[in-house]
Amino acid sequence: MQQEAVQRNGGRLLLIPFPLQGHINPMLHLAQILHSKGFSITIIHTTFNAPNPSNYPHFTFCSIQQPLSQTQDFLDFLLDLNVKCTTPFHDCVTKILSQEPVACLISDAICYFTQDVADTLRLPRIVLRTGALSSFLAFAAFPLLRQKGYIPIQDCKLEEEVTELPPLRVKDLPMIKTEEPEKYYELLHRVVNTTKNSLGVIWNSFEELESSALKTLSQEFSIPMFLIGPFHDYFSASSSSCSSLILQDQSCISWLDKHTPNSVVYVSFGSVAEITETDFLEMAWGLANTNHPFLWVVRPGLIKGSKGLEHIPSGLMDNLEGRGLIVKWAPQQEILAHSAVGAFWTHNGWNSTLESICEGVPMLCMPCLSDQKVNARYVSHVWRVGLQLEKGVERGEIERAIRKLMDDNVEGKEIRDRALKLKEEAKLCLEKGGSSCSSLEALVTYISSFTFQAS
Template identity: 50%
Template sequence: MEKRNEGRVILFPLPLQGCINPMLQLAKIFFTKGFSITIIHTRFNAPKSSDHSLFTFLQIPDGLSETETQSRDVLLQLTLLNNNCENPFRECLAKLIKPSSGSGTEERIISCLIDDSGWVFTQSVAESFNLPRFVLCAYKFSFFLGHLLVPQLRCEGFLPVLESEAEELVPVFPPLRKKDLSRIMGTNAQSEPLDAYLHKILEATKPASGIIVLSCEELDQESLAESHKVFTFPIFPIGPFHIHDVPASSSSLFEPDQSCVPWLDKKETSSVIYVSLGSIASLSESDFLEIACGLGNTNQSFLWVVRPGSVRGRDWIESLPSGFMESLESKGKIVRWAPQLDVLAHRATGGFLTHNGWNSTLESICEGVPMICLPFVWDQMLNARCISEVWRIGIHLEGRIEKREIERAVTRLMVESEGDEIRGRIKVLRDEVRRSVKHGGSSSRSLDELVDRILSC
C-alpha cells in the first residue's frame, strides 16, 4: 500500500454490470496509489457498498420508474439516465467540493472526476467546478474508436447489407465483417437516437483530460497508435484492471452460487466447458433448448449460468425436457450466477462459451481459457472477431444456435487437435497480457503516467 496523499478521486459508473465491475476495480487501483475514493452512483443497480468498506458511496436519484428499470432497451435506459441525473449529480458534486460547515464531510482536495464514457453531461458539470475529468473506456479501444463512426457508416449506406457482401470486412472498422454491422447499428427505428447519443459521447469526450482504457498495448496497439487522429489528449491503457495487485472483492449485482468451485474440484483438469452469456443477453426458449441439447449431447462436463429471466417468457429453466438434469447425472451443473473469476481460474475449466463482453473476454484471456464465441450485441461482435480471427484463441459460432453446432464447437475446442493449438496460442497471449501490469510492463508504465498527470492537474 502506498502512502496516503491528500487527493480524493470521484468515480461515477454507469449502472450496468459490465460498467460497474471495471469502475470499482479502477477505484481499488487508485486506492493502492494513495488516493481516497468516493463513488457516486444511481439508485438503479446500486453497487453493494458493504463489499467496499474503504470507499465512500453516495447515492443520487435517477428518476427511473420500475418499468424502466426492467426494460431490455439499454439505449432507452441510458438516454433516460442522462436526462434525469444531471441535476442530482451536480448537487452531489457541489456538496463534495464545497462542504457546508458542520456537515461532517472529510475535506480533501478533489483531484479529478472519472466517469464512464456513456455519461454525456459530466464534462460540462466538471468544467463548471474547474475539475479535471477523465473518461473510462470500458471497451476494447478499437471498438471505442470504431463505434464513434457508426453515424458516418450509416450515412455511407452500409445498411442494408447485401447477402453477397456479408462476409466482406468493414474497411474503417476492422476486423468486423459487414454482416456484423446490423447487430451494432440497430434497426431503422433505433438509428436516430443511437446516432445522436454517439455524437454526444464524442463531443463530451474531446474536451476531457484523458481516456483511461480497460485494455493494454498488447491487445490494442494499432488503435492506440491511431488515437491521435481523433483525440489530442493522452490515452492511458492500464488494463486489465482485475489483475493489478489490488485487494480482491466482489462487485457483482447478482449473488454467485458458491457451490460451483467444490463441484469443479471433483472434475479432471481442463475437462469442463463453462457457459455464461452475461448480465443482459436474453434467449428465446427454442435457442435455450438448442444449447441445452447441444451441451447434453457432448461427452464434456459443463457448468452453465442461466440468469433468472434470461429465457424469454420463463422464470428460469422450467422449459428443460423432463428428466434432462437427471440424465446428466454429475456431468452438468446449472446455476443462476457464478463466481466467474474463480471458475475461469480453476484448473478444471477448459473452455468458455461466452457472449464476448469485454470483461469476460479479458478474464478468459488472463486465465488462458479458450473461447467459443456467441456474441449478441454491440462490442461483443468485434470482440468475437478478434478472438476467432486476429488472436485465433477461440471458435466463432457465427450466430448459429443449433444443437449440432454447439456440440461440434465444444468437441473441436475440448477434444480435437484444433483445440490444443488454440490453447497454446491463448497461453502465449495470457503471459503477454499478464506481464503488462507487472513493474516495467506497458500497463504499469501507463498507470504511473496517469497518476502523475492527475497529481499535476
C-alpha cells in the same frame, strides 16, 4: 453519505460508474487501484443498482436519486439516465466541492452528461472506457460508416467486409436492435464527442493486445490514453467478486474440484443478454451431446419470458449423470482460473473476454449486441483464441465447435497454445516495467498535476 475516516495525501477523486454490472465492476476495480496509489475515493452512484458500501469501507459513497428502471427499452434507459441524472449529479458534486478540493472526476464514458457538469464547475474530467479500444474505433467511425452505406445494415450485405475497419464485416458492426436507430446514432455521437473533449481516457486493456487500435485512436484523439488493464488482475479473484450485484453460487467451485484439468465447458452470457426458448433448448442439447461436463449460468431473465429453468427438457439433466451443473450466478473469475475449465462459451462482453484471455481459456463466441460483436470477431480472427458460432444456435454446430476447442485436434491445440501465450503477455504487462504498470505510473503523475491545481 458514508464518510472516509482518514484524509489521504494523493487528493480526492470522484468516480461515477454507469449503473450496470459490466460497468460497475471495472469502475470499482479502478477505484481500488487508485486508492492503492494514495488517492481518496468518492463513488457517486445512482440508487438504481447501487453498490454495497459495506464492501468498500475505505471509500466514501454518495447516492443520487433518479427515477430509473431497466424494465424499459435499453436504449431509452441509456438516454433517460443522461437526462435525469444531470441535476442531482450537479448538486452532489457542488456539495462535495464546498467541503474539500477535488483533483478530478473519472466518469464512465456512457455518462456523457457529466461533461457539461464538469465544465460548469471547472472540474477536470477523465473518461473510463470499460470496453475495448477496437470496439470504440467502430463506434467512432459511425458517421463514416453511414456515409459509406454500411449503415443502416442490409441483410444482403451482412458478409461484406468493412474495408475501413478490418477485420470486421458488416454483421460485426456494434449495432443494437431498435426501432429508432437515429436515437442510437445520437447516443454514440455524444459518447464519442464527450470522450474526445475529456482530458484523457483510461482503458481496461493492455498495449500488447490492442497496439494497432491504440495507434489509430492516438492519431484521431489528441488526448492522453492510459492502458492500465487488466483491472481485475491487480487483485485476487475472491476480492474482486464483492462488486457483484447478484448473489454468487460458490458451490460450483467444489463441483469443479471433482473434474480433471481442461475438461469442463463453462457457459455464461453476462448480466444483460437474453436468448429465446428455442435457442436455449438447442444449447442444452448441444452441450449434452458433446459428452463434456459443463457448468452453465442461467440467471433469471436470461430466457425471454421466463424467470427460471422450466424450459429444460424433461429428463435431460437426469440423463447427464452429473455431467452438467446449472447455477443462477457464479464467481466467474474463480471459475476461469480453475484448472478444470477448458473452454468458455461467452457472449463476449469485454469483461468476460478479458478475464478469459487472462486465464488462457479458449472461447466459443456467441455475441448478442453492440460491442460484443466486435470483441467476438477479434477473438476469432485477430487474437485467434476462440471460435465464433457463425451459423446460428443449432445443436450440431454447437457440438462441433466445442469438440474442436476441447478435443485432441490440430486446430484446437493451436488455439489453446495461442491462448496460453496471450495469458503470459497479460501477466507480464502488470509487472515492473510492463506496459500497463508504466501506464499506471503515468496516470498517477497526470492526476497528481490536477491535485496540485485543486489544492
